[in-house]
Amino acid sequence: MDFDLNDEQRMLKDSVEKLLGARYDFDKRRRISDSPEGFDREIWSAFAEMGLLALPFSEDDGGMGGGPVETMIVMEAFGRALVVEPYLASVILAGGILRRAGSPEQRAEHIAAIAGGETLYAFAHHERQARYDLHDVATMARADGEHYVISGEKGLVLSGDSADRLIVSARSSGNQRDEAGISLFLVDAKAEGVSRRGYATQDGARGAEVTFDNVRVPASALIGTRDEAFPVIARVIEEAIAALCAEAVGVMADMHEATVEYMKVRNQFGTHIGSFQVLQHAAADMFIALEQARSMAMFASMMVQEEDARERARAIAASKVQIGNSCRFVGQNAVQLHGGVAVTMEYKVAHSFKRATMIEKLFGDTDHYTTRLADLGGVIGE
Amino acid sequence: MDFDLNDEQRMLKDSVEKLLGARYDFDKRRRISDSPEGFDREIWSAFAEMGLLALPFSEDDGGMGGGPVETMIVMEAFGRALVVEPYLASVILAGGILRRAGSPEQRAEHIAAIAGGETLYAFAHHERQARYDLHDVATMARADGEHYVISGEKGLVLSGDSADRLIVSARSSGNQRDEAGISLFLVDAKAEGVSRRGYATQDGARGAEVTFDNVRVPASALIGTRDEAFPVIARVIEEAIAALCAEAVGVMADMHEATVEYMKVRNQFGTHIGSFQVLQHAAADMFIALEQARSMAMFASMMVQEEDARERARAIAASKVQIGNSCRFVGQNAVQLHGGVAVTMEYKVAHSFKRATMIEKLFGDTDHYTTRLADLGGVIGE
Amino acid sequence: MDLRFTEKEIAFRDEVRAFFRENLPESIRTKLTLGKHFSRDDMVTWMRILNAKGWAAPHWPVEYGGTDWDPVQQYIFREELLAAPAPEPLSFGVSMVGPVIYTFGNQKQKDYFLPRIRNMDDWWCQGFSEPGAGSDLASLKTRAVREGDHYIVNGQKTWTTLGQHADWIFCLVRTNPDAPKKQMGISFLLIDMKSPGVTLRPIQTLDGGHEVNEIFFDDVKVPAENLVGEENKGWDYAKFLLGNERTGIARIGISKERVRRIRRLASAEKAGERPLIENPRFREKLAALEVELKALEMTQLRVVAEARNRPSDKPDPASSILKIKGSQIQQATTELLLDVVGPYALPFTPEEEGRNEPPIGPEWAQMIAPNYFNTRKVSIYGGSNEIQKNIIAKAILGL
Amino acid sequence: MDLRFTEKEIAFRDEVRAFFRENLPESIRTKLTLGKHFSRDDMVTWMRILNAKGWAAPHWPVEYGGTDWDPVQQYIFREELLAAPAPEPLSFGVSMVGPVIYTFGNQKQKDYFLPRIRNMDDWWCQGFSEPGAGSDLASLKTRAVREGDHYIVNGQKTWTTLGQHADWIFCLVRTNPDAPKKQMGISFLLIDMKSPGVTLRPIQTLDGGHEVNEIFFDDVKVPAENLVGEENKGWDYAKFLLGNERTGIARIGISKERVRRIRRLASAEKAGERPLIENPRFREKLAALEVELKALEMTQLRVVAEARNRPSDKPDPASSILKIKGSQIQQATTELLLDVVGPYALPFTPEEEGRNEPPIGPEWAQMIAPNYFNTRKVSIYGGSNEIQKNIIAKAILGL
Numbered sequence A, B: 001m002d003f004d005l006n007d008e009q010r011m012l013k014d015s016v017e018k019l020l021g022a023r024y025d026f027d028k029r030r031r032i033s034d035s036p037e038g039f040d041r042e043i044w045s046a047f048a049e050m051g052l053l054a055l056p057f058s059e060d061d062g063g064m065g066g067g068p069v070e071t072m073i074v075m076e077a078f079g080r081a082l083v084v085e086p087y088l089a090s091v092i093l094a095g096g097i098l099r100r101a102g103s104p105e106q107r108a109e110h111i112a113a114i115a116g117g118e119t120l121y122a123f124a125h126h127e128r129q130a131r132y133d134l135h136d137v138a139t140m141a142r143a144d145g146e147h148y149v150i151s152g153e154k155g156l157v158l159s160g161d162s163a164d165r166l167i168v169s170a171r172s173s174g175n176q177r178d179e180a181g182i183s184l185f186l187v188d189a190k191a192e193g194v195s196r197r198g199y200a201t202q203d204g205a206r207g208a209e210v211t212f213d214n215v216r217v218p219a220s221a222l223i224g225t226r227d228e229a230f231p232v233i234a235r236v237i238e239e240a241i242a243a244l245c246a247e248a249v250g251v252m253a254d255m256h257e258a259t260v261e262y263m264k265v266r267n268q269f270g271t272h273i274g275s276f277q278v279l280q281h282a283a284a285d286m287f288i289a290l291e292q293a294r295s296m297a298m299f300a301s302m303m304v305q306e307e308d309a310r311e312r313a314r315a316i317a318a319s320k321v322q323i324g325n326s327c328r329f330v331g332q333n334a335v336q337l338h339g340g341v342a343v344t345m346e347y348k349v350a351h352s353f354k355r356a357t358m359i360e361k362l363f364g365d366t367d368h369y370t371t372r373l374a375d376l377g378g379v380i381g382e
Numbered sequence C, D: 001m002d003l004r005f006t007e008k009e010i011a012f013r014d015e016v017r018a019f020f021r022e023n024l025p026e027s028i029r030t031k032l033t034l035g036k037h038f039s040r041d042d043m044v045t046w047m048r049i050l051n052a053k054g055w056a057a058p059h060w061p062v063e064y065g066g067t068d069w070d071p072v073q074q075y076i077f078r079e080e081l082l083a084a085p086a087p088e089p090l091s092f093g094v095s096m097v098g099p100v101i102y103t104f105g106n107q108k109q110k111d112y113f114l115p116r117i118r119n120m121d122d123w124w125c126q127g128f129s130e131p132g133a134g135s136d137l138a139s140l141k142t143r144a145v146r147e148g149d150h151y152i153v154n155g156q157k158t159w160t161t162l163g164q165h166a167d168w169i170f171c172l173v174r175t176n177p178d179a180p181k182k183q184m185g186i187s188f189l190l191i192d193m194k195s196p197g198v199t200l201r202p203i204q205t206l207d208g209g210h211e212v213n214e215i216f217f218d219d220v221k222v223p224a225e226n227l228v229g230e231e232n233k234g235w236d237y238a239k240f241l242l243g244n245e246r247t248g249i250a251r252i253g254i255s256k257e258r259v260r261r262i263r264r265l266a267s268a269e270k271a272g273e274r275p276l277i278e279n280p281r282f283r284e285k286l287a288a289l290e291v292e293l294k295a296l297e298m299t300q301l302r303v304v305a306e307a308r309n310r311p312s313d314k315p316d317p318a319s320s321i322l323k324i325k326g327s328q329i330q331q332a333t334t335e336l337l338l339d340v341v342g343p344y345a346l347p348f349t350p351e352e353e354g355r356n357e358p359p360i361g362p363e364w365a366q367m368i369a370p371n372y373f374n375t376r377k378v379s380i381y382g383g384s385n386e387i388q389k390n391i392i393a394k395a396i397l398g399l
Helices: A007-023 A026-034 A041-050 A068-081 A087-101 A104-116 A230-265 A277-303 A309-343 A348-361 A366-375 B007-023 B026-034 B041-050 B068-081 B087-101 B104-116 B230-265 B277-303 B309-343 B348-361 B366-375 C007-023 C026-033 C040-053 C071-083 C091-104 C107-118 C234-246 C252-268 C280-307 C319-345 C368-379 C385-396 D007-023 D026-033 D040-053 D071-083 D091-104 D107-118 D234-246 D252-268 D280-307 D319-345 D368-379 D385-396
Strands: A121-124 A140-144 A147-158 A165-171 A182-188 A194-201 A206-218 B121-124 B140-144 B147-158 B165-171 B182-188 B194-201 B206-218 C124-127 C143-147 C150-157 C168-174 C186-192 C198-204 C210-223 D124-127 D143-147 D150-157 D168-174 D186-192 D198-204 D210-223
Touching: A007 A041, A007 A068, A026 A348, A068 A087, A068 A230, A068 A277, A087 A104, A087 A121, A087 A147, A087 A165, A087 A230, A104 A121, A121 A147, A140 A165, A147 A165, A147 A182, A147 C319, A165 A206, A182 A206, A182 A230, A230 A277, A230 A309, A230 A348, A277 A309, A277 B277, A277 C385, A277 D280, A277 D319, A277 D385, A309 A348, A309 A366, A309 C368, A309 D280, A348 C319, A348 C368, A366 C280, A366 D280, B007 B041, B007 B068, B026 B348, B068 B087, B068 B230, B068 B277, B087 B104, B087 B121, B087 B147, B087 B165, B087 B230, B104 B121, B121 B147, B140 B165, B147 B165, B147 B182, B147 D319, B165 B206, B182 B206, B182 B230, B230 B277, B230 B309, B230 B348, B277 B309, B277 C280, B277 C319, B277 C385, B277 D385, B309 B348, B309 B366, B309 C280, B309 D368, B348 D319, B348 D368, B366 C280, B366 D280, C007 C040, C007 C071, C026 C040, C071 C252, C071 C280, C091 C107, C091 C124, C091 C168, C091 C186, C091 C234, C143 C168, C150 C168, C150 C186, C168 C234, C186 C210, C186 C234, C252 C280, C252 C319, C280 C319, C280 D280, C319 C368, C319 C385, D007 D040, D007 D071, D026 D040, D071 D252, D071 D280, D091 D107, D091 D124, D091 D168, D091 D186, D091 D234, D143 D168, D150 D168, D150 D186, D168 D234, D186 D210, D186 D234, D252 D280, D252 D319, D280 D319, D319 D368, D319 D385
Parallel strands: A121 A165, B121 B165, C124 C168, D124 D168
Antiparallel strands: A140 A147, A147 A206, A165 A182, A194 A206, B140 B147, B147 B206, B165 B182, B194 B206, C143 C150, C150 C210, C168 C186, C198 C210, D143 D150, D150 D210, D168 D186, D198 D210
């Protein structure tokens, strides 16, 4: 057992933090978020140059061969800086699908494109009625000779408005809520029949509603085995959750530090508010919640590699519950301890609080995973 | 709307408090609780003389015609003093059954006996397997000519070891968990076939396991309509819960006052601990929990008279939930703020904490009533 | 002791409820139901409807256009209003400056301002908070220097709610910087927002809305006749005002309306194969919240009933319970709404008048996350919950 | 970074687990599983089994009979022990006075006491707390006056856990009442419990048990050679001792064992027609608690791993997290057990050796309420949770 970073990991951490420290302060982040595209292509290029976009891919696929710990390091730094660039969408989600299910040809072409940073990918999976059920897919893919014809609506496509290529889940057989019968397809975002409506998200990033109206793709657009995409989707969402947990730790750590700093300088009743014991204990409770979350983000990163699907599912569910609880507690208390200033857009903590809140909701909220963990028999084991 | 006590109610409150103040301090209560019978017959006589044992019965039955508010006043005072005498068992439970379902002859005989205080009654209903389900009755009553023959085991008979007469629920038809088919019988505690094993309870009162082995009672022992006792039992338990809510308020108010007083005199780090803001806020939070409980105890007392069974059930469930939550919060914090002394038997707060804990469990715990309230559609209404 | 409403009280409730049902414009009701902001015109329209009925400021003395309702009736009126849901009468006028004027102002001030407040001829805002002060209100720095028949005001106020609509602002200003205690030397001044030297800068709040502002005073000339009461006694009037503010701060009516809305929405929204309201975890969280809300309603009624026996200038310290629990429950209702909406909390659609495009996701989902974010303020403003617990510890528990 | 145990660590865990399985007397295991108290003989028996294996005090230096295990191994040993469940080696000896003696004591003290501690030839108890002091330990009043080659001790100690079994007590005593600070002028003294003038009064705790005592010293003659280290330096040794106490205070193994027990019992206990474990509310409460416990286990492992890089006399302030969360989780497990047992929490059956009657209700239900009551102490003793939060605020956050 070893919690220390190795030399390469420490270098990765340092260089990501240095880049963001130099080029991604709070003002810059606000400007990026308010820009029409909602992210910065120059920063994205810098990520590519640094190898971040190639990080989780195997060296055979032209990647850096990083594992969950490397992703954790990057995502935590992104969380601190509230990075809005489409890393989760393009590298973790779409990249994850390709990495796990893509054919050698698909991997050769698309992983290189993702890693290079010129082409953006997104994962069009979630549908309005599905709520948090990954297997609830109504979008249809009808086989038509050598082609598939895709029709349906995807509501929450993270970073979907700027994506050049979409990976779409669609039902090639079975009923709407069956796990079997789902397939994945690679679709050009500008293909005929694809229409998009981009939107800002509550936390300053971007999403899109994407409608597929008889979109015709060749059979070669199929990723992985027809009808058997569900395990791939579930696995990649688990990886995304582990990444989100790390991001959440960064968001919370930053909020907590900002709060403690604020308590040292903010004066009321003739003294700095950090001298009030009640506020000290609130800051201590936030610290505990943060450290418990950090522990579970590490646990998630460790267990996302576990091959036993049930053990892995327990660990991811437990991690998401802890992260969700900590996000809520740390976020709400950061706002409360800052007082009025934290409910304005001019203070970073407001933005961090919103991101923390949305992380709670992404890919299943605390209630959802508490129930799921109970169904799985808990995480302590025999 | 009027929250004030009328003159008679104020007199009742004053005289109960005066009696307990003079004759039921903490040392006395410990001695009473440690005595073989576990309660004090002289105090019981004093209650009878004051009319407390006749309080909830109609004037026609020789009672005082008091309502839920009068019961609330008495029970709150009992809670403050941690009274262990069998008021709940004899007056509220057994008395409630007789009051609601007894024939004129039964009422004439037994209500007078209860009110006089010479004869003690108990309600033998709960069985091991029933948990919190009032309709789960396995004890059998077999009709045999002009008689019934009762067999079965009752586990938690409050104050059952000293009772002279028992009111027993038994199944005269149907299956173990049917609401229909339950009947009530009056049984002499010394009748052939009745065996008892008395025990102390965690909170310093008494209970008994009672076994009925082919106990033969005449048809005249039947209380109310055969097979139709369930609504009576449910209604009387609702009254008992309303009474317990009031008792809980007394227990909590006493714990809270003791804690605040202790904080004023206990010195640590060169000052009284009540000067520490964190402990001040804990005491404030206890106060809020206490006042919320007091509000719901009043609500329970008001609504226990409501004739709409569903509205009544919602109100009682909601009140028990609030009382349970407040009992736990106030009790745990009273112990924490007292520190070490509160985990010894020498401080009253330890005994109050134990009573508060047991009130949480009696007649259904917080979880049970939260689920029930959800099933009933909540308490806010349309 | 009888905790039920009397028949007279029930009749009153029915009258109020019927009036709101018949007279509240549907467009305003819909906005509130969806958690949206109402416009200046909406507020003026509604205040004039109430004023025509004589209900714009029911808690004022009858001689100033109020009613003779007792505390229970006042409570019923207010809760029915919130549950309608209808906009609360703009508190800066009817609940804050109005009572200060009729209690401490001179006859001329009463005659001029009070009818205009009731009819919303003037929109008032509050100039108490300053950037450096926060909960420590008395440390304010805005200066007013007497020059002949005017004061010259310099300084800055912040968190001025809806100041962008305001005609007038009532301010605490420091008139004697040498007073021995910071609470002394403060005066209560009424300032016309159109005065030269008054500028307003909007503050964008975290929900994306524009509700609060900073206000700057740069050599603003204020006629001395706009001083309320005595110079340097302003802190007393402010305490009086803040005491009034705590009444009804529990906002039980709003929370009840939200609980009903949660139940309605969760009955329609599916989680898996079944409506969310049938999910045990969700429904039990809702039931548990309802218990706390019902308990608070009873506590509020106790405080209201007790108010009959209390001098009206001595606020009940138990009202701190109402503030603490009331804000916690308001916040909890927005959290449960967030649970209902689930992943569709994510899209952010700014509120724009006259927007034609349909929203992303369901219409009812639009404002849920912004409402959650924005409601964090209720445990901060009006004396933070930490301050309220200090009050309980000191004023009630004697610690 | 690799958070999994290495193969070597897994092999070690298996070795420890197998040893406990094979060597822990079944009667002791059963008592612990039922939440009952074990006897003096049980403890002595178990300590001698461990000592024979060389595991009575594994964290001691090898030269004093300890092991060379690293912090991870120490952690594994301890957690396996708690999860067995086996009695913890009596901490007053091996975790408290033992390390003080081998760190600050003289050779004669080491030679005499250390082997006897390991083999439980002496039962030790702790004389720190006094009635007036509580969390403010340094305000202690027990006096020791040097007279020739003896000290004369007068005063009172309290909360002396299992003092009724003790052969020796280690005490903080005031040797210089005129020292400028209360922390100065305190000495660390070892006192034979059989000395004339030592009397013990049991304190009955709220669970009905007898676990703690008051101890009175009335002109007790203590040989000066029983002074540890220097006179008036006792506070330093106490701080050292209390820092050690915080290690492993999370008691994760106990909580894990209880969680498994809860799941087992709730699978057998019916609520309505179905096992309690199928009740959504119950099972989700259990799942939520498991999450906190798992997180704490990971946090504990982080602190343990960090300890490899830390000087052993500088306890990690993050260990305050372990104390706070660990005690909260221990308490939560007893609350869930209370939920499992339901109404059968009510009967009180005092523990008596050799009782023949069957208990009231199920055997497993007997100790559940007493355990719940008694476990309230864990957030009070060893530095209350409030004190721990002060430590976090000051030592970690710099507030």
